[in-house]
Amino acid sequence: MIAFSLVPTASWYLVLSAVLFGFGTFGVLVRRNPLVMFMCIELMLNAVNLSFVTLARQLNDINGQTIVFFVMVVAAAEVVVGLGIIVAIMRNRSSVTADDLAELKG
């Protein structure tokens, strides 16, 4: 079971990453601004990174940190493409919420 103590242990970090992931999910589900939704996706990616680093430390295995490196690179590429798409959509129409993008016709 998870053992809690005042000194931050691995379970603290894992619980923190779970909470961060939950907040990110909540933000993606609730917020209407596509940019803020993207920020929440970044939040979720960071939560996963945190748990990867924690487990790498606990398992004493460097491969966890290697995977975090690749996750960061892919997240950067994803943000670039996503923001490019958002800019392309927003230039055609002045709407700012994700609900207005429901129709597929440009």
Added chain:
Amino acid sequence: MVVVGAVGVITRKHPVHAALSLVLTLFGVAVLFVIQQAHFLAAVQVIVYAGAIVVLFLFVIMLLGVDRVENLRTEPLTTQRPLAVIVSLGLIGILIAAFATGSGVLHERGSGILIPDSTTGSDANTIQLAKSIFSQYVVAFEVTSVLLVVAVVGTVLLARRIKDSVTEISK
């Protein structure tokens, strides 16, 4: 600090404020990386996330002028918010339960992470990570470089096509 920043991202009405809260969270996570002896990843976190990605967000916010305050009181889809609360709390619960049940198998089995001290040198973590990336995962590393090139070219194409159509309309 991390949790306060995360709450800020999902509750601030203004997108710029949300982006600055995101910076707070990312810095907090970088500090946690340092605590857990992942020094190189902490540096990359600050440079790439808190530096580049958030600046990119702020640039897009300024460029599009979408920094209008979002009205969080209105709820276009009824019962969406309670459902979102249930889903996210359930997700947190499931994750914590998974960590709790899986903590029994968490024993040291890797080849070891070097901790920088006087014997290993101050950049032991960076050297070890580089040896892992450039020997065992070198193919994945090359594929990521291809991915980055594709992302850059695709974004340039997206932005450029819009510019052409705008000039055609103006003609």
